[in-house]
Every structure is written in structure tokens, then in C-alpha cells.
Amino acid sequence: MSPVESTVVSDPVGLHRVLDDAAVLPQSAQRLDTRPELWPDEVRIRVQRLNLDAASFRQLERKHAGDGDRVRAEVLEIVARRGKMQNPETGSGGMLIGVVEEVGADSPLGLRVGDPVATLVSLTLTPLVIEDGLRDWTGTSEQVPCDGYAILFGRSIAATLPQDLPADLALAVLDVCGAPALTARVVQGYDAPVVAVLGGGGKSGSLSLAAARKAGAARTIGVVPHEMEAQALRASGLADEVVVADARNPVEVRAAVESAGGPADVTVVCVDVPGCEGGAILSTAPGGTVVFFSMATSFSAAALGAEGVAADVTMLVGNGYVPGHADQALDLLRSDSGVRELFEGRLR
Secondary structure (H helix, E strand, C coil): CCCCCCCCCCCCCCHHHECCCCCCCCCCCCCECCCCCCCCCCEEEEEEEEEECHHHHHHHHHHCCCCHHHHHHHHHHHHHHHCCCCCCCCCCCEEEEEEEEEECCCCCCCCCCCCEEEECCCHHHCCEEECCCCCCCCCCCCEEEEEEEEEECCCCCEEECCCCCCHHHHHHHHCCCHHHHHHHHHHCCCCCCEEEEECCCCHHHHHHHHHHHHCCCCEEEEEECCHHHHHHHHHHCCCCEEEECCCCCHHHHHHHHHHCCCCEEEEEECCCCCCCHHHHHHCEEEEEEEEECCCCCCHHHHHHHHHHCCCCCEEEECCCCCCCHHHHHHHHHHHCHHHHHHHHHHHC
């Protein structure tokens, strides 16, 4: 396709694709321009699979009582209406894998036509068109077979898919690759800290536990919601202690973490349900750090909650990007059999 003919000059963060009247970034926009013709610094991807954000998928699953057809219909409606996948309830989206279809002459991303890639930017800011009606998706899993196209901007991020891993496994890892990278960075700022991970049996949680240990944690504690998940996490060997607690119950979480050797110097929240802020704060020692990776987090609840209990803790928002995060996460999958077993178990 020929480059787009427009008097609108492209912006590396995608402002030229925003159709709202107000000047907002693509992530905040109500609608995006999804025309397939490229501005010079853009890349078009032929989409093969979407990976919906866990919080978004769980919300849709609960809303429609597990009815996959209704979940699929709502995803199609959101994308058609907004030109991107952004759950109106959670505000989150996910990511995708596909093959590079066309590269603008001025694209700085270093991609070539035919490259198999995973986008490392959210679907909430990625122009997206679905062309197959999601006919091959049951609506009952986070990974969504899809045929369509998506647009990357000049300041988007994408990783070439590794040849040594199945595409669905690589996608599952890359979807959460920001969590272990930031966890490692924070852990390295302490001298042999105790690290607790709420949601330690999930994708981002298991990678964060592995990253914490590799970065020098003296003790790792995995907090999970039920005994079945606890057994799987114990079998993986990723945590020194595994405890069962409802992450929404602050008193229960505090008691569980303390029984396992806490309070924690670093607490990482990887739970995809709302209401987990208080437990994370109470489980963290004075001078410690809480890292929130869940898109279900209420940051006002976190800030006011910490103030209300006079908690001297640093709270960080995991923004999903740390330089080198994709390679770090994939290396953890390759080198840690416990991580790989948990990820492969989720894909069965």
C-alpha cells in the first residue's frame, strides 16, 4: 500500500491517529484511526494472536458468566467501536503477535517485512482491525487466535519472536515481561531482602519470584489464593515459602506473610482482582517497597491506604517497560524449569 496522503504530520507517539476532538495520547483516546496506509515512521503487522490482559479477560468472563460467545462478541464490539482493544471497565488491553506486513520508509524500529514479532506495547494504544470475526476463538481463554492488522508508531516497541520457543509460550511470557525486570531492579537496591509476591503462581508472579531470587533475595514468599495453586507453586521450587491467603483481605495477607518470614522488604502485587492494596501495604516492612503490576490496582486506594496506616513504604507503578525486559523474561523461562512448567501448565 502506498503511504498515507494527509496533511497531518505523523508523531512518533501516534498523536496523528487520535480521532478525539481533545488532544490526548492514543492510550487515553476514545477512537483511533485504523486506516491500513502507513505514515512514514509506522509499521503494519498482520496479526496472528492477541493476548488479552488478565484483569480485562477476568472482568469480561465474570460479566458474561463464562459465556464465550458473549465474551467474543464484546471484544469484537470494543475493537470495532474504538479502533483498539481497551476494556472500558478495567482500562487495560493486552498485546499481540504477528508478522511484519509493511514498514514505513522512516520507521526507527529496525523491523523487516516477514519478521515474526510480539508487540511490547499495550493494545490500549495500538490501532487494530479484526478481519475474521475471531471465528477460531472460543472466548474462554486469554489467548485469542486472530486475523487482522495492527499499526505500530515510531516510538512503539516490538520484539522478534524467538525461534526456540512455541509462539503461544513466547507470547505468554512477553505479555508480562516488565514485571520480572522491574522486580530485579528493585531487589538489587536492597541487601539480601525478603520478597513477597502476591499472585506468585501466575504468569507475572512466577517470573517475579524467579527474578527476585536471581537478583539476590534472601527469602522469597509466594502468596496464592487456594491450595491447588499452592501445590503447583511449591512443586516449581520458585518460592522458599508458599502461603494461601485472599489477597483482598489485608489482615489475612499480613498474617500469612509474617508466618512465612515477613514482613517483606519488597512486595510485588501480581493479582488480577481489585482490592489488594491494603494487604500489600501491611505486609511490607518500614522503608520497604511495594510494586503494583496489576491493572486492577486502585492507586488512590494505595496512596490513601498507606497514609491511613502510617506506612513508610515506597510504592511503584509497574509500567511494563524496562530496557532489555523481553530478553530477561525469556532467559528466565529458558533457565528456570519451574517457570517453564508453570507457564506450560497454563497453556494446556
